[in-house]
Amino acid sequence: DVKVTQSSRYLVKRTGEKVFLECVQDMDHENMFWYRQDPGLGLRLIYFSYDVKMKEKGDIPEGYSVSREKKERFSLILESASTNQTSMYLCASSLLRIQETQYFGPGTRLLVL
Amino acid sequence: ELKVEQNPLFLSMQEGKNYTIYCNYSTTSDRLYWYRQDPGKSLESLFVLLSNGAVKQEGRLMASLDTKARLSTLHITAAVHDLSATYFCAVRPSIIQGAQKLVFGQGTRLTINP
Known part of the structure; x- marks a missing residue:
């Protein structure tokens, strides 16, 4: 069983x-992938990584950075949180094979005051 | 730029009825995914559709893909309350250095009333 x-x-x-x-x-x-989920907008890709120390910008990378020092771990960093970053953040992972589905974590609901 | 649109965005239906959720996408792709999300929970993979004409079924849900029309449908047969959830389709626009980037639709919130 996949666990994220x-x-x-x-x-x-x-x-x-x-x-x-x-x-x-x-x-x-x-x-590995980081998304944010907002009502009416679905999921939007922030960053993804296909290998250790490799990262690619997604559709909305502004205000975020990522780190992947080990294969199993992918970190999302908000350098200076702002209220418009209040959202649900979902992490996902998948195998390299192109037909493979993504497996999602439970999500982190972030509130920035 | 790939855009993925679902309709309807909200759907309220009675148990026992049939209905269809539509997923349209704007550029060529032959990989389409359906996910389910229960309130407060994460996304669960339902179907992966890999080619034109692909049809997959699980219980009361059936998904199909028409790559020429750039359309996928998720059909619900004889709905039951347990199928109440938000359903997302997602399309893979291209392979970028091996990664599997997906573009998601807005989601369809399905409520099934007894």
Whole structure:
């Protein structure tokens, strides 16, 4: 069974704080992804990574950075949190094969005050 | 730029009825995915459709793909309350250095009333 875990289910931070969201998968997947989910907008890709230390910008990377130092772990960093980054953040992973589906973590609901 | 649109965005239906959710996408792709999300939960993979004419069924849900029309449908047969959830389709526009980037639709919130 694929398991994708995220470090927190709920987070409350203040504007300007640096925020770290951690994601760990236990299935040796090459690909990892960070999305944010907002009502009416579906899921939007922030960053993804297809290998250790490799990263690619998604559709909305502004205000975010990522780190992948180990294959199983992918971190999302908000350098200076802003209220418009209040959202649900979902991590996902998948195998390298192109037909493989993505497996999602439980999500982190972030509130920036 | 690939755009993925679902309709309807909200659907309320009675148990026992049939209905269809539509997923249109704007550029060529032959990989389409359907996911389910229960309230407060994460996304669960339902179907992966890999070629034109592909049809997959699981219980009361059936998904199909028409790559020429750039359309996928998720058909619900004789709906039951347990199928209440938000359903997302997602399309893969291209392979970028091996990664599997997906573009998601807005989601269809389905409510099935007894």
